[in-house]
Amino acid sequence: MVSLLRRFFGVDKQSGQVARKRMQFVLMHDRIDITPDLLEAVRKDILEVLSKYMEIDGKSLKVDLEQGKDFMALISNVQVKRVYRHAS
Amino acid sequence: MAGKTIVVTSGKGGVGKTTTVANLGTTLAKKKYSVVMLDADIGLRNLDVVMGLENRIVYNLVDIIEGKCRKAQAMIRDRKLSNLFIIPAAQTREKNAVNPEQMRQLCAELAEEFDFVLIDCPAGIEQGFKNAVAGASTAVVVTTPEVSAIRDADRVIGLLEASELKNIYLVINRLNVKMVKKGDMMSTEDIISLLSVPLLGVVPESEEVVISTNRGIPLVHERGSKAGSAFRRIASRLNGESIPIDEDGADGFFGRMKRLIWN
Numbered sequence: 001m002v003s004l005l006r007r008f009f010g011v012d013k014q015s016g017q018v019a020r021k022r023m024q025f026v027l028m029h030d031r032i033d034i035t036p037d038l039l040e041a042v043r044k045d046i047l048e049v050l051s052k053y054m055e056i057d058g059k060s061l062k063v064d065l066e067q068g069k070d071f072m073a074l075i076s077n078v079q080v081k082r083v084y085r086h087a088s
Numbered sequence: 089m090a091g092k093t094i095v096v097t098s099g100k101g102g103v104g105k106t107t108t109v110a111n112l113g114t115t116l117a118k119k120k121y122s123v124v125m126l127d128a129d130i131g132l133r134n135l136d137v138v139m140g141l142e143n144r145i146v147y148n149l150v151d152i153i154e155g156k157c158r159k160a161q162a163m164i165r166d167r168k169l170s171n172l173f174i175i176p177a178a179q180t181r182e183k184n185a186v187n188p189e190q191m192r193q194l195c196a197e198l199a200e201e202f203d204f205v206l207i208d209c210p211a212g213i214e215q216g217f218k219n220a221v222a223g224a225s226t227a228v229v230v231t232t233p234e235v236s237a238i239r240d241a242d243r244v245i246g247l248l249e250a251s252e253l254k255n256i257y258l259v260i261n262r263l264n265v266k267m268v269k270k271g272d273m274m275s276t277e278d279i280i281s282l283l284s285v286p287l288l289g290v291v292p293e294s295e296e297v298v299i300s301t302n303r304g305i306p307l308v309h310e311r312g313s314k315a316g317s318a319f320r321r322i323a324s325r326l327n328g329e330s331i332p333i334d335e336d337g338a339d340g341f342f343g344r345m346k347r348l349i350w351n
């Protein structure tokens with residue numbers, strides 16, 4: 001348990017690298033001005049749209065921003081349980 | 089030809105802006121350039137004590153702008169270098185006693201007279217910051233290897249890029265090489281990759297800085313000082329001289345990142 005906590009807080013990693021990783025994340029968000037709350041709102045909306053067409057595992061839906069070399073990517077991963085038949 | 093106008097800024101307070109201005113100004117003056125250092129930190133002036141000139145103040149920056157004195161009356165000549173001057177900030181005024189247009193005008197006039205106009209910027213990103221950067225064509229952003237300083241530096245760089253100010257350079261101050269080696273401090277490489285601004289140089293954490301500030305004599309006057317040499321090299325690079333960046337690490341610590349920075 002203690003070791004789990006230590007890992008969670010990054011105590012076992014070198015703090016310089018922990019700082020670098022945290023700053024990568026923080027600066028990316030600062031620059032595009034997307035807060036974690038906003039990202040959560042985007043996640044909910046994506047979930048809503050997708051649910052119209054397929055049954056998905058809401059808990060598995062992840063939305064992340066990734067910094068590429070010359071671009072920023074929004075990456076979303078979701079587990080699809082079942083695609084609905086056309087109802088029309 | 090008009091001189092260079094350079095603002096030293098950071099966002100966060102206490103990272104070494106005033107120390108940097110004093111040491112860069114002194115080095116450039118020792119190279120025989122005419123230099124004026126402008127303390128734009130209205131209400132919290134410090135450049136005068138760091139330069140050891142606090143007893144000579146009569147007029148200040150706000151007095152010039154309000155027409156209470158001529159520019160020359162507010163300039164205080166350095167004790168050692170006759171081609172080095174400071175214009176102190178007003179101590180008992182508000183930051184809004186000055187506006188960006190007035191600073192632009194003053195800096196342009198000073199640049200006619202001097203080879204270098206160095207502006208010591210207050211902390212923050214409000215009025216005082218806007219005043220300080222208004223008249224500058226180059227910015228030196230000072231940061232320390234700490235998360236809060238780096239985050240603020242990134243914010244300031246964003247604001248500078250959004251203004252007309254396009255020549256932006258980075259100075260990393262108070263690097264503790266021992267801690268970096270232990271892995272307990274972000275390295276120069278880490279900071280460059282986070283901020284992606286060309287690096288002017290790295291100043292080590294050093295007691296000598298505190299001692300020279302106590303005395304009111306900039307460290308670059310001291311021959312054998314590591315931090316002093318770092319400031320001298322930074323001034324030379326700012327002056328366009330090409331000095332390899334790895335000389336900042338006495339033990340070749342920076343060799344690997346040469347390609348990342350400075351040309």
Ligand SMILES: Nc1ncnc2c1ncn2[C@@H]1O[C@H](COP(=O)(O)OP(=O)(O)O)[C@@H](O)[C@H]1O
Nearest residue numbers: 101102103104105106107262292293294297298
């Ligand atoms: N490289 C350094 N090593 C040790 N102390 C430093 C160094 N640079 C600055 N300091 C100290 O840090 C404090 C803040 O520096 P200062 O130049 O006044 O910062 P700022 O103008 O950004 O508020 C001062 O006490 C100064 O002596």
Ligand SMILES: [Mg+2]
Nearest residue numbers: 105106129134
């Ligand atoms: Mg200061």
